[in-house]
Amino acid sequence: MxxxxxxxxxxxxxxxxxxxxxxxxxxxxxxVVELGTFHGVELGIWEITPGVVRDVEADEVFVVLEGEGTVRFVDSGETVDLRPGALVRLDAGERTEWEIRSRLRKLYLA
Structure with a gap:
């Protein structure tokens, strides 16, 4: 950092x-606000406002700080509820759809 x-x-x-x-x-x-690196891992804050978006992910682990939503993994159909305290892992290449109900802020390591 x-x-x-x-x-x-x-x-x-x-x-x-x-x-x-x-x-x-x-x-x-x-x-996004990039906070720097820690032992070669990028650390930052990412935020999104309400709506539904598609993405193709990078390797990442994050914890939700604020907000609510759901991330759906397109290929598997799995869904994860996003709320403060949720810790989530994303794998490179995964296709996702993010349904955000209230402004969501996460702290990520990628």
């Missing part, structure tokens, strides 16, 4: 619209 302490709940996360090709419903925006 570049800093000894970061307020992950209070940090400002600038947003941009999700590209239309990745948007299923609504007008969601996303933002």
């Amino acid at each position: 570049n800093e000894r302490h970061v307020d992950v709940l209070g940090a400002d996360v600038p947003h941009e619209p999700v590209p239309a090709a990745d948007t299923v419903a609504g007008t969601p925006t996303t933002g």
Whole structure:
């Protein structure tokens, strides 16, 4: 990490619209703040506003800090509820669909 302490709940996360090709419903925006690396692993804060989006994942582990939603793994049909405290692993190449009901913020390691 570049800093000894970061307020992950209070940090400002600038947003941009999700590209239309990745948007299923609504007008969601996303933002990311890269916090640095820790033993070669990227650490950051990612945020998304309500809507439904598609993505192809990278290897990542994250914990939900705020918000609610569901991530659906397209190929397996598995779903995971997203709420504060949820710890989730994503594997590179997985196709996902994120249904976000309230602004969601996560701390990720990738």
